[in-house]
Amino acid sequence: MTANELALIRESGAGKMFYTGDDVIQVLQLQGSWFEMGRQYGAFAKEGMQQVWDASMAFLPRIAGTVRGWLRGEWVGEAIRSSWQRSRQCLSGAPR
Numbered sequence: 001m002t003a004n005e006l007a008l009i010r011e012s013g014a015g016k017m018f019y020t021g022d023d024v025i026q027v028l029q030l031q032g033s034w035f036e037m038g039r040q041y042g043a044f045a046k047e048g049m050q051q052v053w054d055a056s057m058a059f060l061p062r063i064a065g066t067v068r069g070w071l072r073g074e075w076v077g078e079a080i081r082s083s084w085q086r087s088r089q090c091l092s093g094a095p096r
Contacts, residue, residue: 015040034089 006018006027014031028044030037 010044012040012043015044017044038089 006020009017009019009026011017013036015037016029018027018029020027026044028041030040032040
């Protein structure tokens, strides 16, 4: 498959998401600073990540509140603090 065969699905900032003909695989073209690329990736991945999140929380109903708070709050902060500079900039740009 060539770049000309990809169908544009949507854009976020300077980034683009393309359909490959496979419902599971999309191609992302991210541009800009690490922070900007983090924003673009987060915008593109948000819907799929929400589906995984919802399925995970449905599987763990008794501890969902505790896990939800830890994953959304403490884990994100720790991931940012312990990552390399470029990763930290990318994670900081991703919406929470």
